[in-house]
Amino acid sequence: MQSYTVLIVLSLYTGFLLIRYGLPSFYDKLPHDRGREFTISAEAAKGKPTGSGVVWVTAFVLLSFIFVPLDWEKSAILILIWLMMMTGFLDDASKTSWGEYRKAVLDLLLSVAASVVVAIYLKGSSGDGKIYFWLPFIADKIAVAPWLFIIISTIVLWTSVNTTNCTDGVDGLSSTLVLVALITLGSVFYFILGHKDIAAYLLVPHISDGAAWAVMTFCLSGVLMGYLWHNAYPSHVLMGDAGSRALGFFIGIGVMVSGNPFLILATSSVIFINGGMGLVKVALKRFLHISFFPNVRFPLHDHMRKNHDWSPTQVLLKFMMIQILVTLAILGVIFKIR
DSSP: OOOHHHHHHHHHHHHHHHHHHHGGGGGGGSOBOOOOTTOTTHHHHTTSBOOTHHHHHHHHHHHHHHHSOOOHHHHHHHHHHHHHHHHHHHHHHSSSOOOHHHHHHHHHHHHHHHHHHHHHHHHHHSSSSOEEEOOTTOSSOEEEOHHHHHHHHHHHHHHHHHHHHHHTTSTTHHHHHHHHHHHHHHHIIIIIITOHHHHHHTTOOOOTTHHHHHHHHHHHHHHHHHHHHHHSSSOSOOOHHHHHHHHHHHHHHHHHHHTOTTHHHHHHHHHIIIIIHHHHHHHIIIIIOOOOSTTSOSSHHHHHHHHHOOOHHHHHHHHHHHHHHHHHHHHHHHHHOO
């Protein structure tokens, strides 16, 4: 139990097996999907158990307390992730959907709280009490004022939460893209940032407990794979806002802990384009009365299904392949062109 590799394997497999075999027993206790307005095949999801994130995110938090070497900052982050999940679950369980503004404000408050915790963590682990970014094309790390870090981090977290939520609309799509993001983050924490010699070779800051963050990341990957087993097309259960918001929240936190906000492009480019462009389109139309891509339906997966006759499986596989290609390219740029 002193080996991080052993902890990664145990947390991942325990999470997968626990959710793979345990999740179906909660189907009759979960709320049922109300259907989403203006989405393709909304009727196919309507009536299915939803909000299953309350089960596997809770399992992830409990397993993290068992397998992850924790300090108070990581413990606080786990509690905030659980609270983010609960805001989504309460919406899933409500007879009428919560308003957009209420959810946006809750996301903002939790994002600010997590950003403050991460800022304190980075200050305490830097050695000189400062927060640093390491950026593409620049060999030296750059000191960042705490208030600026909190602003940037809050934007990244809030955006990650809402774009991940918007991507949840095709069986297996959001969870598969997030799984790619988690494996990317976990590998970066364990093999690069958490490895003193490799970090020095690549001219990036070394995170002394990067392996602990890797254990947490792969633990979430395990429970997510257990959920994906049941959510693969045609799905038997949906994650709901309880799952998608917690997943987006974790990705944003992991990116900010890494010290490079541009890493979000390696983890979530397709998620940002698929879900984020719809948020931009609605905001421009609602507040500035500007039509943005009027002939393109967002989320983009709806456009590909309606306008190009892609099946759910085609959407999932093609979006996943695009994300993997983008991930490899951006990681190459971030770590080698410095």
